[in-house]
Amino acid sequence: MIDASGSTWPELESAWGSGKIAVLAFGAQEEHGPHCPLATDTWMANGLATRLAAELDAVLLPAVPYGEAWSTSGYPGTISLSPDTVKQIVMDIGMSLKGQGARALVVVNGHFGNKNPIDLACRDLKRHHAFPVLCLDYPGLEEAAKEVCSSEPAAPSFYHADEVETSIMLALAPACVKMDKAVEEYPVFPSTFGSEPIMLDSICRSGVFGDPRSASADKGERLLRIVTDRSLSIVRDFLERARG
Ligand SMILES: [Zn+2]
Numbered sequence: 001m002i003d004a005s006g007s008t009w010p011e012l013e014s015a016w017g018s019g020k021i022a023v024l025a026f027g028a029q030e031e032h033g034p035h036c037p038l039a040t041d042t043w044m045a046n047g048l049a050t051r052l053a054a055e056l057d058a059v060l061l062p063a064v065p066y067g068e069a070w071s072t073s074g075y076p077g078t079i080s081l082s083p084d085t086v087k088q089i090v091m092d093i094g095m096s097l098k099g100q101g102a103r104a105l106v107v108v109n110g111h112f113g114n115k116n117p118i119d120l121a122c123r124d125l126k127r128h129h130a131f132p133v134l135c136l137d138y139p140g141l142e143e144a145a146k147e148v149c150s151s152e153p154a155a156p157s158f159y160h161a162d163e164v165e166t167s168i169m170l171a172l173a174p175a176c177v178k179m180d181k182a183v184e185e186y187p188v189f190p191s192t193f194g195s196e197p198i199m200l201d202s203i204c205r206s207g208v209f210g211d212p213r214s215a216s217a218d219k220g221e222r223l224l225r226i227v228t229d230r231s232l233s234i235v236r237d238f239l240e241r242a243r244g
Contacts, residue, residue, distance in 0.1 A: 001054045005062045015059050016101045021239070022059045024093060025049035026086075026118060028067030028111035031075035033161035033208035035182040036169055038077045039065060044165065045110025047172040048138070051228045052108065056235060059102075064089060068113035074201030083117040090121035094131050104132040104242055106235055132242040140230030141223070148222045154186050154209035155193075162210030164223060171220030184211040 002015050004022075027042025037043070046063040053060035069080040081089075094105055105125075109118055115137055122133040141164070142157050151163045159165050169177050187204040190196075200207070 001050075001057060002059045003053075004059050007059075012059065012100070016103070019103050020059050021056065021104045021106060021235075022061050022097050022102050023049045023053040023056070023106045023108065024061040024090075025063035025108045025110060026067060026090070026114050027063055027065055028069050028114070029065060029077070029079040030067070030069040030111065031072050031078050031161075031207040032165065033181075033183070033206055033212065035178045035180075035208075035212065036161050036166060037173075037176045039176075040161070040165060040169055041067065041110035043173050043176070044168050045108045047168070047224065048110075048136075048227060048231065049108040051224065052106065052231055052235065055228070055232055058106070061093070067111040068117060069111065070113065071198065071200050072207070074199045075207055080113075083113075086114050086117035087121045087124075090118050090133070091124060094121065094125040094133055095129065098125075098129060098131040104134070104239065106238070107133065107135045108231075109135055109137050132238070134235065134238045136231050136234065138227050139234055140227050144223045144226035147226070148219050150214050151211040155189055158209060160209040161207060162212050163215045163219070164210075166212035166215035167217070167220035168223055169220065170215055170217040171224060174217060179213075179215070182212045182215070183208055184213060186210065 025045035027045045029038050032040040042063050042065045066081050068083050068086050069078050072078045073080045118135045122135050125131045125133045145164045149163045183206050185206045185208045
């Protein structure tokens with residue numbers, strides 16, 4: 001693996017020349033309850049991106065530490081980019097990579113709000129610039145959570161500052177998690193949730209969705225292993241398809 005942050009340009013020239021792909025974590029600066037840091041999504045995406053880059057012998061790009069976090073912008077500390085900015089960041093990074101002769105880009109998305117703009121950028125890069133880009137949104141996490149975790153998610157496939165995210169943080173950055181501050185909260189979602197823009201601080205006091213209290217580093221490691229394996233298999237299929 002080549003960590004682009006600490007590399008020189010000749011090292012990158014030779015990496016692209018030998019056909020290495022780039023891996024980019026796209027995170028967020030967003031509330032994660034009273035116990036997890038604001039950069040939780042960036043830590044998590046970067047943790048997965050680092051493992052993928054190592055297994056694929058790829059180039060790990062510096063993570064993007066902000067994302068589209070409108071729905072949690074009512075909590076102090078959340079900093080939100082517009083969807084256009086998120087899309088443009090992926091476009092600009094993709095075009096830079098293409099210009100240098102990189103083979104392909106894998107984006108590891110760590111935050112729900114980034115998904116649509118990243119998908120649009122991937123489409124644009126492929127359709128109009130013939131540059132292969134893949135976006136991973138923690139594939140396999142729902143099955144992994146059912147297998148590994150004991151608490152119920154606050155809503156299907158909705159993991160936020162709960163046992164899933166807290167466990168992964170305990171595996172990746174235990175010193176950043178304040179377990180003595182962890183609380184349980186299961187907000188009541190209005191029937192219009194998903195159909196109407198809703199600020200999450202209007203339905204959830206703590207910013208925790210679910211129950212993080214039984215989180216552990218061991219569970220986080222198991223979750224990461226399952227998601228890493230599923231991601232690797234998708235990336236390998238993607239590279240096969242890109243080869244044509
Ligand atoms: Zn998160």
